[in-house]
Amino acid sequence: MSARESIEVEVKFDVDAGQPAPDFTVLVPGGRVAAPQRHELVATYLDTPAHDLAARRITLRRRTGGTDSGWHLKRPGTHADARRELAIGFDHAPADGGVPPEIRDAILVIVRDRQLIPVAEITTERTVTVLHDADGNSLAEFCDDRVISHAHQSQITKEWAEWEFELTGGGTKLLKAAKPLLREAGGRRASSASKLARAIGAEPHVHAPTRLPKKPVALDLMLHSLALHRDALITWDPLVRENAPDSVHQLRVTARKLRSVLTSFPQILTPESVDGLEGELRELGNLLGEARDREVQLEINAGLLAKEEHVPDDLRRALIDDEVGRQERSLRSLRFALSTKRYLQVLDDLDLVIADPVPGADADRRAADVATEGIELASRRLRKAEKKLKSFEPWTDEWVAQVHRIRKRAKAVRYTADAAKPLGLKWAARTAKRAARIQSRLGDFQDTVVNREQIARVAALPQLSRDAVFVLGRLDAREERRGRKAVEAYLAER
Template sequence: MSARESLEVELKFDVDAGQPAPDLSGLAPGGAGAPTVYELNATYLDTAGHDLAARRITLRRRTGGTDAGWHLKRPTTHSDARHELAIDFTDAPADGGVPAPIRDAILAIVRDQPLIPVAEIITERTVTLVHGADGSVLAEFAEDRVLAHAHQSQRTQEWAEWEFELVDGDAELLPAARKLLRAAGARKAASVSKLARAIGSEPHTHKPTRLRKKPTALDLMVHSLATHRDSLVAWDPLVRENAFDAVHQMRVTARKLRSILTSFPQILDPASIAGLSDELRELGEVLGEARDREVQLEINRELLAQESDVPADLRTALIDDEIASQERALRTLRYALSTPRYLSLLNTLDRVITDPVPGPDADRAAAKVAVAGIEHARKRLRKAEKWLTALEPWSAEWVEQVHRIRKRAKAVRYTADAAKPLDLKTATKTAKQAARIQTHLGHFQDTVVNREQLTRVSAEPGLSARAIFVLGRLDAREETRGRAAVQAYLDEN
């Protein structure tokens, strides 16, 4: 199924009905074309509780205009931009159902809830194209007369609005367009989208929890879990499309959730979260496989980039085969994110956040519990570091202990990060110290894993003599890099 992804960058304004549009010809060297009128008929879908609209996400099935089909729009970090996923009707299911790529992108939010029509919106749109000197379309200006009917409230509304959307133009065009349209009577849009205005979703917009001035340990726990749950859900669609750094960030989020539960075991009733930590660990492992393949491929490319004459069989073993492994890991990950088990994990997190069962430490001051949790994690780290001094440097046991220190430093960091909303100096300082240890020993662990792979590749039958020679050189470089990383850790400790 063919899907088009794009970044929609536009200005949106409210105007009085019948407000004449300004002359756009001065905005760009190629002037403005003749207006074209379209009638657009859109059905917007959401859950009964408007879970998509609450996150400023819109899903519609629209006919008319030049882009009829299914459209999913999600917010970005820029106020004037939205991520759009579009699928033509010719590529959509014949039964009229929501296309799979779109359903996958919102599965972590919708889960097993049905998507139902929540609004019908008819738009009479007058489009004027703004051209560059070469005739290219830089932007599209739309004058919209809107008639909207919300199913739940049975309310019908009419209004007018203007939209100025970039096509092939760059953002430098926006300030001039904003100034011109404002001068012509345009006002700041009252809603982020036509659907939001139709159903009145703004009062119910999904927002992260906030801590009160003197939070209890339970307050901190719920706040932390909610923050990372929202992050997990936000990274989900990006992981499915293998966006840059998405797998890594979702893996970190899953680990932080698990760390919060294990670092503060008495805040929530143990029976109420039984199995949750294990499920988060399993999620982290399937994310980890895809992430490890991603890292391995990146390291292999960097190593071979430093070689002037790489034999074809070695490039196949270190690059082509690794790409195939990464693709398999991503397929497995996408499958895992579509299983009832994963959706059940999200539902459990929701339940724990909205209806937490207090444990013995629930009513204690958050700061006291956080400091105790951080100190406990630091003691475990110091104990692991002490054991390292009793082992033979660079022996197998010593290398394994270094790996254990890295994992315990990570636990310290995540525990301290959970206390950051409390603005505790000790938490900030401890998190930075642990992050440095994690970084140095993480680089070392990468070399350990990579050298093991180089050894496996060198044992493959039929490998050319030149490939084996280059592998030896790569291994030597990785050994040097690993020792430098460990030395950097030891110098700081």
């Protein structure tokens, strides 16, 4: 079995050992319920000594027995009954028994350079009953488990029984119908989210987002914002490594928001305690920006060519094929950077600031007061940049550069105002919304500026055909119109 990603949708119940299973034929009218099959599963669960994976409801195991022996990484899904599972068979895993690189990459942002050690051994005597539809397709599996666990750190051995009902092809209606059936048969609400959590007793330490107190001071707001964006970074990092849609963009935004919180409220923490972190976040944003810009450029190019009836082959190579190659190279460079000690140190430094902050002059002031000052300062800088635009001749290089500066300052207003959202300041929400509109309008314009520069570079290639140059002229005209329309929309809303 090579690396396989799937969504596991199941419900789990505690049950008394030996409790008879219900009759599942009522769930599959016209289908059939297969004869039970017995398996013995032996699993070693790995985590850091501090149980960093378990704290985020993630389990990593190496299991033998059953029909899917190998490595399994389970991560939370989008809803309570779903989990993401990455499975790799032993035939595709390292020969020395080490953690497969695909799995290590998926959890690197959490474990970093910490050692992964065995934290529990779990043996399961499993009886599996498969539910089929009328055509013989598997709809669900019911697992009646007898479990023995041994936790390494506590040296505690536990025994229990549980039921699992997992969808294999059926829909949510089947799962919904199974829940009351299993409860009526003796199933009780599961006391733990996973076998490992029950074995090591990690449930009380599950990571949860920070909450603001009723009367927050500025330091409360700072730490809440940093923790919120730190968690978002941990969410998006493995998705970037998988090249998931929109992941580079979201990780870039997260890095920028982290830096914005530090720079917009410079006296909540002492400057010397966060200077290095702020600089590293800026570099991370720049690195992500290169990969994101390639991604955007490719999307724009594809959209432009899609509107052309005939695209010369040499033009398609220049705007699509060559751009795909550049994007792939930038993504490889990005994935490498996300695996370096420098990046992992940024994560550690961020955790340290959140866990052990050094309060600055504004730390004990009311959060609303400090947030208001930060938003007003960012807004004044935006208004100053907008006022200065009038001193330049429209559409000159200086004017275009100033429009770009306005967009960046609008983004700073938006991120600063967004940080104040937990305080419930309605005017701050309105400020953020207006800044987002400016950023969007002028971001569209900036895209056309960058794209027209690329069009000019491609048009200058000596080997380009006359047909390709003709099409490029048409594309440039369309981009110019799109840019002017975006700016006019911005000016009309001022």
